[in-house]
Each structure stands twice: as structure tokens, then as C-alpha cells.
Amino acid sequence: MKLSVFSVAVACLASIASAHYTFPSLVVGGKTTAAWANVRTTNNFETQAPVTDVTSADFRCYDSAEPGTATTIAVPAGSQLGIMSDGTIYHPGVVNVYMAKAPSSASGWAGDGAVWFKVYQITAETNGGSSIAFPAQNVPGVTFTVPKNLPTGEYLVRMEAIALHAASTFGGAQFYISCGQVSVTGGGSGTPGPLVSIPGVYTGYEPGILLNIYYPVPANYTQPGPAVWSG
Numbered sequence: 001m002k003l004s005v006f007s008v009a010v011a012c013l014a015s016i017a018s019a020h021y022t023f024p025s026l027v028v029g030g031k032t033t034a035a036w037a038n039v040r041t042t043n044n045f046e047t048q049a050p051v052t053d054v055t056s057a058d059f060r061c062y063d064s065a066e067p068g069t070a071t072t073i074a075v076p077a078g079s080q081l082g083i084m085s086d087g088t089i090y091h092p093g094v095v096n097v098y099m100a101k102a103p104s105s106a107s108g109w110a111g112d113g114a115v116w117f118k119v120y121q122i123t124a125e126t127n128g129g130s131s132i133a134f135p136a137q138n139v140p141g142v143t144f145t146v147p148k149n150l151p152t153g154e155y156l157v158r159m160e161a162i163a164l165h166a167a168s169t170f171g172g173a174q175f176y177i178s179c180g181q182v183s184v185t186g187g188g189s190g191t192p193g194p195l196v197s198i199p200g201v202y203t204g205y206e207p208g209i210l211l212n213i214y215y216p217v218p219a220n221y222t223q224p225g226p227a228v229w230s231g
Contacts, residue, residue: 019090020048023178027082041069050174059199061179072181078148083159084141091163092134095122098158106154106181117192120144124221147231149190168212
């Protein structure tokens with residue numbers, strides 16, 4: 001009996017580990033880039049472990065161990081840009097995608113200060129407390145339109161998948177993060193905003209980050225972060 005319990009525990013731990021994921025590739029012009037070519041290598045590129053401290057410096061790009069490892073790829077304004085995982089977004093949760101314009105080159109730029117704006121999100125679907133669904137769950141990645149009015153220049157593009165399966169206690173939400181480097185071409189004269197700092201955009205107490213998704217089932221869901229800027 002003890003052996004059986006031990007075996008089950010090991011199997012559960014293996015399942016939990018395999019459920020984690022990273023976002024190492026972009027999709028530009030319909031083609032998926034090589035892993036960690038145009039995305040900065042994250043600290044968890046081997047472990048796949050999430051960030052849980054929203055005040056940590058690693059909450060931005062999770063790249064303190066190996067910063068500046070990516071090259072920058074050209075992306076036309078108004079085109080489709082994808083961010084792909086190394087499997088699927090296994091956990092129930094939501095997605096935010098942020099961008100930040102570099103003063104000059106994106107390579108080596110830290111993304112300090114209130115420079116980030118949201119360009120895309122996938123939220124939860126609720127119906128007054130009967131059920132909650134997560135359209136971002138089990139998809140291999142996300143694709144969005146780079147705003148046509150986004151000014152030409154080099155940007156960091158930050159993927160943030162928030163897993164909410166253990167979010168009923170403070171620090172329980174898991175953030176799966178990566179930052180790609182893109183050079184937006186043929187851009188416009190838009191003014192992206194609202195601008196936020198990362199870290200700083202969340203406290204961890206937001207109703208979309210600290211919640212129990214199982215019981216009672218939330219009657220509604222509030223997406224964390226600023227409004228999406230579509231240009």
C-alpha cells in the first residue's frame with residue numbers, strides 16, 4: 001500500500017512538472033523562429049518553472065541569468081505576430097501581451113520604467129457564477145495583429161500567461177513569461193498607452209490574480225493590467 005501511494009505521488013509530481021511551459025519562439029510571416037533565437041533565453045528554459053513574485057526583477061523578462069541572448073527580427077506594422085510555447089498552455093488561465101519601445105536598439109535594453117503597454121489579451125469567460133472557461137488553455141501559442149499605427153522602431157514584446165489553478169492564496173498565481181525582440185517597420189504615428197512599469201503593474205492582490213476559480217465559481221472575471229491599445 002505504501003508503495004502504491006509513493007508511486008501515485010511520483011506520478012503526480014511528474015505530471016505537474018510536465019505541465020509547465022516556456023515561450024521560446026515567435027511566428028513572423030507565418031514561420032516559427034528557432035527557439036531562443038528572437039526570444040531572450042529565460043531563466044527557466046530548462047526547468048520551465050514559473051515566476052510567482054510580481055515584484056521581482058525577473059517578472060519583466062525572466063532573463064537575469066542570461067540577458068541579451070536574442071537577436072531582433074523585423075515585423076511589419078499591421079501584420080500578424082505569434083508567440084509560441086514549447087508545448088501548450090496547459091493550465092487554466094489568461095494571457096496578456098505587452099510591448100515596450102526601446103530608445104534605440106532592443107538588444108541589451110532592460111525595459112525599465114513606465115514604458116510598457118498592452119497590445120493583446122485573452123481573458124476568461126463567465127456567465128454569472130455557473131461556470132468559468134479559459135479560451136487560452138491548451139493552445140500552443142497566441143497570434144495578434146501588430147497595431148498598424150505603432151511607431152516604427154525596435155521593441156520588446158512580452159508574453160505573459162497567468163496560470164490560475166493555484167491562485168486562491170497570495171503568490172499562488174503562476175506567471176509564464178518571455179520577451180521577444182522585434183523591429184517594427186512601416187509604422188504609424190500612434191501614441192501607445194496607458195504606459196505601465198513591469199514590475200509594478202500588479203501587486204498580486206488584483207481580483208484577476210488572487211481568486212479561487214473552482215469554488216465558488218466566479219460570477220465575473222477582471223483581466224489584470226491596463227486596457228489593450230489597438231492603435
